[in-house]
Amino acid sequence: MFDFDEFYQAISVQDAVRALSEDENAVIISGGSDVLIQIREGKLAGCSLVSIHDLPELVGVEKTTQGEVIIRAATTFSHIANDPIMLDAMPMLAYAVDQVGGPQTRNIGTIGGNVCNGVTSADSASSLWALNATLELTGKDGTRLVPIREFYTGPGKTVRRHDEILVAIRIAKADYEGFGGCYLKYGKRNAMEIATLGCAAMVKLSADKKTLTELRLAYGVAAPTPMRCVNTEAAVQGAPINEALLERIAEGALSEVKPRTSWRASKEFRLQLVCELGKRAVRQAIINAGGNTDV
16 A cells, blocks of 8 residues: 555656645655655655656766766666666666666666665665766756765765755766776675675776776775775775785775674675675776786
8 A cells, every 4th residue: 555645747857846845745756666665664654746757858878979978867777777878888887777676676766766765775876986976966946966975975865955856867988988897796685685785896907907097996785875995996096906906905995894784784794795795896897997817
């Protein structure tokens, strides 16, 4: 049983913003894969729903002449996972969103909803952190751009205002071109599982593929919000590529993460995953960038 008071289908982003502004109990719904569950569980009982489902201005992926990739917020996971632009420019993110739930969820769930839920376990979250994504929010006061590192404020909490809608995720050419990437997720099942820990790695190598010129290492469920291991990233810049490098990265990551014990896993197990997934993700990212750690 779904307990909500009203349902309104917005005809545009501005129409949805107006509806949100006029009703403090209004909640945005697009695919509904998360919102409907929260209503059924009583967490959003009595709310009003403002639907942005299938608004043309919120669907699709495009690449600008400057090389910036724009992912519209109501684009489904299945669309992103199979989009030619995504597969060419940032296959790591395309793969990450293809790990969300099962086929039914991926066909209706949207990347905007995944981000705006504010949960650290979202498969898109750590990947977007590794890509330095910028979020475009539109509200009654206009549009603003928020770097993803400033978006999350706590478990399930973000800086998005009640009357704001996430309209697009923007990734600059400099943040994906020339990088190799990898996303790894650990769960107790092989499919349809919420991440016990997620890890996204992006690397850029020297021309001879023997030196790490840039690393981005992001985790989900390793802290109250998605996070980047910025100190570790800085420490290994310019390091030669070998097995010792992977150990340095793993040790550095362990010093930066702050996982907790939950019903899914203990803090100690998550620390083990931070180490192991970090090494595996960076190794595969190096391979994807044309390098080799077996030297």
